[in-house]
Amino acid sequence: MVVIRGRNRGRGADFGAATHQDAATDGLLQVPSGRWLFTGSDGLVTAYASGPEGLIRWTETPSGAFTGPESIEVPRWVGPLTLSRSGEGYVHFAGLRWPVGGGPAHVVVSAQFQSGRGLMDWYDLGVPAAPGVEGEDTVVFGPVVVVNPVTGGVHVLVSLRAGGIVRRVRSGEGRWGRWKSVTTDPYTGEFAAAMPAGGSLEVLAVGRAGVDRWVGASGGRFELRDRFTTPIADGTQTAVETGPKRTTYFWRYPGDDSLVAWRAQSRTSQGGLMALGGAGGGGRPGAARTTIGGYDCTVLAQRGGHGGVEVSAYVTENEGYGAWWASLGETGPGSSAPQVAVDGAGRIVVAVLDKAGDLLVARQDLTQDGLAFGGWTRHGGADAGSVGPWQR
Structure with a gap:
């Protein structure tokens, strides 16, 4: 049994009609x-x-402290930002920025190969377009970036109002293909994408007929493998590889x-659907896999109904036995939903961004039995005021 102890110490948007003014964040993060913790x-x-x-970046130092917040300027930046980690530990980024001379926002991508170091030059993927759809389309969600854990290939996906979900793929050799359709069905809400090791790229999207799971098939086609009806709170979907060629979705x-x-x-x-408790919480859950007491476990973190962070852990793919939630303590009003990662020492790290724009971190205490955590530590610094508070 896993014992949890603690000591208290965004979203899709319509960018096709955006202007420079209404796309700005007014100084907010x-x-x-x-995912945003890697x-x-x-x-x-x-x-x-x-x-x-x-x-904006906070980077851990060998001593366990964090530097930052560090601002990395991207000319004509629109956002939003999505990230994905490769098997080598490289972090890939995707976002939108305005082209020189005006016009619809372009999809741009970059990568960081080592913690705290500079990013690669941003590569422009242009304006996403669905094959066979004439005229300008509107981006309603994305871009979302997914990395193939085996080949290192990069997939960038965007949901269009008229053209459905489209993607561009960079091969392991670095060559980008054209925009191709995942599905021509329109999905105007957020979608989740994943690529488990040994499996195909898959997309979970909420449409008019229910929740659809599209899976890559031969010849670059995608097949509708599952369709089921259940309500999903928009902006709460996350995906975790939980077995060979298997992905578990949480919302x-x-x-x-x-x-x-x-x-x-x-x-x-x-x-199928499996209940995990945690009623009264809010926001997207953080999720990660790690070994606890010799067992392969899935760790979840959420912003609880009381406002603090709650954590649960269970043997991976054994949701049917139930999930028990324990508090890690308060992080202050207005804190973001938590994220979960596993550091180089094998400790679970839970992080939130607070209302002031500072990073709060709680780490697993390996000297304690079960899954015990130390208190929250705050990492802000002199530059925190220059980037302002965060925005949902």
């Missing part, structure tokens, strides 16, 4: 729509946010704000 190949943890002029049920998990049925694991 924006929490990325997916461990590099050197074992150091980095947190990211989107600012009005580009990226919040709007009826009581509890968390649920869903996984496609297979011969080796239970599938």
